[in-house]
Amino acid sequence: MATTESSYPEELAARLALQQKTSQIKRRDYLAAFMAVRSDVKQAMEAGYALKIIWEHLREVGRIPFRYETFLKYVRRHITNAQPGSISQCSTK
Numbered sequence: 001m002a003t004t005e006s007s008y009p010e011e012l013a014a015r016l017a018l019q020q021k022t023s024q025i026k027r028r029d030y031l032a033a034f035m036a037v038r039s040d041v042k043q044a045m046e047a048g049y050a051l052k053i054i055w056e057h058l059r060e061v062g063r064i065p066f067r068y069e070t071f072l073k074y075v076r077r078h079i080t081n082a083q084p085g086s087i088s089q090c091s092t093k
Contacts, residue, residue, distance in 0.1 A: 012036060017063065030066050034074040037063050042079055051075060 013036035016029070034041075037058055044054045055071045058064045064071065 009036070030064075030070060031074065033064050033066070034071070034078065038074075038078055041075065045075075045079070 012032070016033055016036050041054055041058075045051070051072065052068065055064070055068050058071075
């Protein structure tokens, strides 16, 4: 199967989604789950949506399993306060 660089994160997100459906996701996997939706969260924030609304939707559709407080921590660390040029700021084109 040929994979492009941009489809690899999608493959990981699909794997996490499958893991969430088949078993309870572990706390150690929370960061990976957030990073799988990070670009969607960033786009929604730029569109003006409130973080609470974004979190509620992601949780309802099963893309993240963690509490709102954890979500806020990851948003601060990996979106709003991330260092320019850091790995968490890289985007796929």
